[in-house]
Amino acid sequence: MNTIFVTGAAGFIGSHLVDRLLADGKRVVGYDNFSTGQREFLESALANPKFKLIEGDCLDLSALTRAVAGCDFVFHLAANADVRFGLDHPHKDFQQNAVATFNVLEAMRASDVKRIAFSSTGSVYGEAEIIPTPENHPFPVQTSLYAASKLAGEGFIHAYCEGYGFEGYIFRFVSILGERYTHGHVIDFYKQLLAHADHLKVLGDGTQRKSYLYIGDCLEAMLHVINGATAKQAKHHVATYNLGTDEYVEVNNSVKYICRALGLRPRLEYTGGNKGWVGDNPFIFLDTKKIRATSWQTTLTIEQSILRTLQWLQKNQWVLQRR
Amino acid sequence: MNTIFVTGAAGFIGSHLVDRLLADGKRVVGYDNFSTGQREFLESALANPKFKLIEGDCLDLSALTRAVAGCDFVFHLAANADVRFGLDHPHKDFQQNAVATFNVLEAMRASDVKRIAFSSTGSVYGEAEIIPTPENHPFPVQTSLYAASKLAGEGFIHAYCEGYGFEGYIFRFVSILGERYTHGHVIDFYKQLLAHADHLKVLGDGTQRKSYLYIGDCLEAMLHVINGATAKQAKHHVATYNLGTDEYVEVNNSVKYICRALGLRPRLEYTGGNKGWVGDNPFIFLDTKKIRATSWQTTLTIEQSILRTLQWLQKNQWVLQRR
Numbered sequence: 001m002n003t004i005f006v007t008g009a010a011g012f013i014g015s016h017l018v019d020r021l022l023a024d025g026k027r028v029v030g031y032d033n034f035s036t037g038q039r040e041f042l043e044s045a046l047a048n049p050k051f052k053l054i055e056g057d058c059l060d061l062s063a064l065t066r067a068v069a070g071c072d073f074v075f076h077l078a079a080n081a082d083v084r085f086g087l088d089h090p091h092k093d094f095q096q097n098a099v100a101t102f103n104v105l106e107a108m109r110a111s112d113v114k115r116i117a118f119s120s121t122g123s124v125y126g127e128a129e130i131i132p133t134p135e136n137h138p139f140p141v142q143t144s145l146y147a148a149s150k151l152a153g154e155g156f157i158h159a160y161c162e163g164y165g166f167e168g169y170i171f172r173f174v175s176i177l178g179e180r181y182t183h184g185h186v187i188d189f190y191k192q193l194l195a196h197a198d199h200l201k202v203l204g205d206g207t208q209r210k211s212y213l214y215i216g217d218c219l220e221a222m223l224h225v226i227n228g229a230t231a232k233q234a235k236h237h238v239a240t241y242n243l244g245t246d247e248y249v250e251v252n253n254s255v256k257y258i259c260r261a262l263g264l265r266p267r268l269e270y271t272g273g274n275k276g277w278v279g280d281n282p283f284i285f286l287d288t289k290k291i292r293a294t295s296w297q298t299t300l301t302i303e304q305s306i307l308r309t310l311q312w313l314q315k316n317q318w319v320l321q322r323r
Numbered sequence: 324m325n326t327i328f329v330t331g332a333a334g335f336i337g338s339h340l341v342d343r344l345l346a347d348g349k350r351v352v353g354y355d356n357f358s359t360g361q362r363e364f365l366e367s368a369l370a371n372p373k374f375k376l377i378e379g380d381c382l383d384l385s386a387l388t389r390a391v392a393g394c395d396f397v398f399h400l401a402a403n404a405d406v407r408f409g410l411d412h413p414h415k416d417f418q419q420n421a422v423a424t425f426n427v428l429e430a431m432r433a434s435d436v437k438r439i440a441f442s443s444t445g446s447v448y449g450e451a452e453i454i455p456t457p458e459n460h461p462f463p464v465q466t467s468l469y470a471a472s473k474l475a476g477e478g479f480i481h482a483y484c485e486g487y488g489f490e491g492y493i494f495r496f497v498s499i500l501g502e503r504y505t506h507g508h509v510i511d512f513y514k515q516l517l518a519h520a521d522h523l524k525v526l527g528d529g530t531q532r533k534s535y536l537y538i539g540d541c542l543e544a545m546l547h548v549i550n551g552a553t554a555k556q557a558k559h560h561v562a563t564y565n566l567g568t569d570e571y572v573e574v575n576n577s578v579k580y581i582c583r584a585l586g587l588r589p590r591l592e593y594t595g596g597n598k599g600w601v602g603d604n605p606f607i608f609l610d611t612k613k614i615r616a617t618s619w620q621t622t623l624t625i626e627q628s629i630l631r632t633l634q635w636l637q638k639n640q641w642v643l644q645r646r
Contacts, residue, residue: 086482086486087486087487090429090482090483090486094425094479098421098475099422136461137461137462138459138462139458139460139463141481141559141561142477142478142485143559144482144486147482148475148478148481148482151474151475151478152421152474152475152478155470155471155472156417156472158465158466159409159413159466159471159602160413162601163409163410163413163602164410235450236450
């Protein structure tokens with residue numbers, strides 16, 4: 001890894017990764033269409049001469065092919081991460097996750113770049129039968145367009161590894177939290193409580209059990225695996241890792257942490273049911289034995305990650321106005 | 324099932340299905356772009372007033388949406404079935420399998436048609452760890468673009484079942500043989516032996532073990548499952564079945580059956596290696612307990628299926644000149 005191409009470079013995970021790679025002295029080419037990315041997240045990167053930003057879309061194959069040329073590793077993080085509203089616009093998941101990933105692979109093939117890391121999701125296990133859920137879980141049923149479109153991406157990466165000698169790293173994330181995270185329940189609860197401190201709408205019945213991982217721990221895990229180049233040793237040159245902590249929290253606990261930190265005691269209004277929305281998974285808890293066997297470990301608990309996210313939002317209120 | 328939409332209606336499996344459904348007194352709308360389909364296969368269907376043929380492409384979403392309107396069940400069989408040469412044109416698998424399947428789902432959603440059967444493949448298990456391979460095999464690694472693109476289709480069908488109340492039937496086929504089959508090793512060997520009766524080139528070392536199923540048995544299995552409407556009872560309204568026989572044959576046996584039937588003793592020239600091509604699976608044998616538990620059973624052995632295929636080719640030499 002000398003010159004690294006990062007799709008979704010202005011996004012939550014992408015921008016942290018760019019900063020981290022630059023801190024390591026790498027050259028980084030960031031690619032983003034700024035549909036959800038934030039230019040502010042790349043402020044310090046843009047001041048670094050080793051960083052080059054290319055504004056472009058992963059659906060534009062020729063731009064993508066030109067952009068990736070000369071790089072030797074790709075982190076494909078660009079995605080439609082809007083999991084909850086997938087059913088409102090199925091084309092979005094299909095285009096921005098499945099087609100975009102295929103395009104990234106084609107751009108790499110055309111430019112002879114053969115190493116790729118991909119941000120997949122623990123949601124590909126659907127409503128897992130085995131919890132904590134290991135990487136070799138029985139062939140699951142997809143319960144969301146988001147996960148189906150990520151699964152499509154995984155499959156094509158496999159096929160490129162087998163057919164074209166690529167080396168692939170697939171990371172199935174739980175929800176990632178931390179500075180710059182502008183989706184999900186922390187910002188949702190915070191926004192609500194800023195608007196009305198006395199009540200809080202909670203999707204589902206609050207008993208959904210969710211897993212989270214701190215962004216810093218997520219980055220270290222990926223780099224740890226890639227620097228160990230485990231895919232090279234694998235039979236099909238693909239290494240797949242669950243990334244998560246060794247714990248989970250109930251939505252109700254998350255509510256408690258956030259309200260306590262804000263010094264509020266709102267009335268809780270549950271929308272009811274054991275799912276937040278259609279395709280929501282009431283219990284996500286990944287088996288992380290495989291990644292922990294590499295000696296990687298988390299530095300923050302879920303509670304600490306939630307609080308970090310909240311503190312960052314409190315200090316960066318400008319993001320509350322975005323999208 | 325009253326009015327049934329069949330994509331790939333002029334193809335091998337599609338045209339047999341059309342004939343079978345018409346024989347049952349159903350109305351059938353066939354959709355085909357004739358990229359590999361043969362008009363001759365629909366000769367008898369076209370004489371039936373209950374059959375309507377629409378020439379169109381699954382990549383043309385608006386034509387597809389108009390065509391599917393008014394139907395109440397979709398068999399999505401259109402595909403790029405050219406497994407072996409996938410690496411020469413990865414776009415083909417992606418477009419004709421992944422994108423086409425997504426379009427079929429979108430056309431159905433727009434036209435409020437909610438029941439779909441899909442021809443997937445046993446290849447989605449990659450190089451299976453468990454043989455015979457059950458439907459709930461551990462999350463596999465894709466070893467071909469063909470299988471990756473079929474897996475993408477499966478995942479989106481799942482998501483539409485969960486998100487939009489669709490009812491899905493996914494059939495993971497072994498190779499299907501029989502009348503009208505114009506791909507694969509039987510036609511390849513036959514063509515070679517017509518050109519030069521004294522020698523035969525065999526891909527790999529001939530020890531690859533493959534599974535086949537007779538087209539008639541394949542159709543009965545699908546209709547058997549759908550008429551039992553098992554997907555409706557399943558948690559996520561998706562039923563997945565392996566379709567195959569309870570046996571497999573070595574490529575060398577297949578060579579023997581064909582040569583014996585033709586009365587030839589060619590010199591065998593092996594290309595070597597335990598695979599026919601990159602992404603070829605040296606051992607395919609599906610566990611078919613699930614489909615057999617429905618009381619469906621095969622009527623022909625693999626040897627009989629191979630010979631039926633050969634006999635049909637001998638009587639229909641015109642297909643040897645096509646594509």
